[in-house]
Amino acid sequence: xxxxxxxxxxxxxxxxxxxxxxxxxxxxxxxxxxxxxxxxxxxxxxxxxxxxxxxxxxxxxxxxxxxxxxxxxxxxxxxxxxxxxxxxxxxxxxxxxxxxxxxxxxxxxxxxxxxxxxxxxxxxxxxxxxx
Numbered sequence: 070x071x072x073x074x075x076x077x078x079x080x081x082x083x084x085x086x087x088x089x090x091x092x093x094x095x096x097x098x099x100x101x102x103x104x105x106x107x108x109x110x111x112x113x114x115x116x117x118x119x120x121x122x123x124x125x126x127x128x129x130x131x132x133x134x135x136x137x138x139x140x141x142x143x144x145x146x147x148x149x150x151x152x153x154x155x156x157x158x159x160x161x162x163x164x165x166x167x168x169x170x171x172x173x174x175x176x177x178x179x180x181x182x183x184x185x186x187x188x189x190x191x192x193x194x195x196x197x198x199x200x
Contacts, residue, residue, distance in 0.1 A: 070099035071189045073169045078194030081159055085198070089154040091169030091191055105175035106145060106152040107132075109184055110165035110196075117184040120167070121154060124175050132177065136162070159198045166193040 077089040093106065107122025121133045121143040128145045142155045152169060171189035175181045 070096045071171060072096060073171060073189055073191035075167065075169045075191045075194040077153075078167060078196045080197040080199065083160055083198055083200050085159050086155070086157045087159065087196060089156065089167055089169075089194060089196075091152045093150045093152070093169075093171055093189075105172040105181075105187075107143065107170050107187070108152075108154050109168045109170055109187070110163075111168070111193075112165040115165075117168070119182045119184075122170070122175065122181065123152065130177070132181075156196070159196075161198045161200045163196060164198050165196060167196050168193045 072094050074092045075089060077087060079087055081087055105122060105124040108120040109117045110120050111117040119134055120137055121131065121141055123131045123143050123145055131143055133141060140156065140158045143152065145152045169191035170187040172187050180186050
């Protein structure tokens with residue numbers, strides 16, 4: 070029972086950068102585990118796909134989709150219960166609605182590349198990259 074609030078989306082030209090942030094909080098009366106946090110995206114007419122996620126005791130294990138490796142960087146601020154996604158060298162193919170996700174448990178298995186594996190979702194923030 071968590072709330073996730075994304076910010077930082079917008080419109081940029083190809084080659085530009087954006088930084089997405091997501092603040093995670095528990096609803097009154099609930100607690101949550103911050104073990105796994107990440108980002109999915111969904112382009113018009115396409116299924117949601119994983120972009121990146123971070124987990125591990127030290128938040129030191131990361132996964133990146135091949136399409137964003139070397140361009141995107143995920144990070145967390147545990148003190149502020151936030152996860153961020155720095156997106157550089159943006160391409161028109163990156164245009165999508167980006168969603169922050171969280172789960173109490175995750176690992177490096179293929180199941181966590183599936184949107185169904187993630188119970189906590191934000192409302193999304195739009196990223197538009199023009200050529």
